Amino acid sequence: MEPRLIELPWMRLPRDLPWRVKFVDAVLDHARKLGLEARYRPPRFCGYYFSGDSPIVVGGKWTVTLDETPLLNKVRRSVEAATECRITVPGEAPDAAPDFLLVNDAQNGACWLWDFPHGRLFVEAHEPVTGDEPEGPPALPAS
Numbered sequence: 001m002e003p004r005l006i007e008l009p010w011m012r013l014p015r016d017l018p019w020r021v022k023f024v025d026a027v028l029d030h031a032r033k034l035g036l037e038a039r040y041r042p043p044r045f046c047g048y049y050f051s052g053d054s055p056i057v058v059g060g061k062w063t064v065t066l067d068e069t070p071l072l073n074k075v076r077r078s079v080e081a082a083t084e085c086r087i088t089v090p091g092e093a094p095d096a097a098p099d100f101l102l103v104n105d106a107q108n109g110a111c112w113l114w115d116f117p118h119g120r121l122f123v124e125a126h127e128p129v130t131g132d133e134p135e136g137p138p139a140l141p142a143s
Helices: 023-033 068-082 116-123
Strands: 007-011 045-051 054-059 062-065 102-103 110-115
Touching: 007 068, 023 054, 023 062, 045 068, 045 116, 054 116, 102 116, 110 116
Parallel strands: none
Antiparallel strands: 007 110, 045 054, 045 102, 054 062, 102 110
C-alpha cells in the first residue's frame, strides 16, 4: 500500500500538547506502577486518533488512551470540518483502527494526516524516517 499523507497547513497545535492532554502524566504514572524512577520527554512527533470517543496518543513506544478533553475534541472537530467529514480520526468501531492518524510535530506545531499503518510506524520509530533512507546500518568507511 502506497503511503497517503495529507498536509494540514492551516492547523497548528501547541508545542506542549502532550502535557496539556495528560499524555506525559499517564506515561510517568505507568512507569511508577512498574517501579521505575523515570523522566519522560515525548518524542518530536506524536500521533492522535480516537477509538469511539476515547482519544489515543502514540509517542515512541507509548500508546495511551486518555480521558476526553475539550482540546482533543476541538482537534477532532477541526479535522472533520476541514475535510468535510471525508476524513475522520476515529475508527468506525471502538476496537477498529481509523483510516488516518493525525501526526503532530511538537517542534513547530505542524500537522498531517497520514494513513494509519504508515503514520503509526512513523510516530513509533525511535528516529522517525521517511522510508527514503537506504536499508540497514550505514556503511563503514574503507580503511
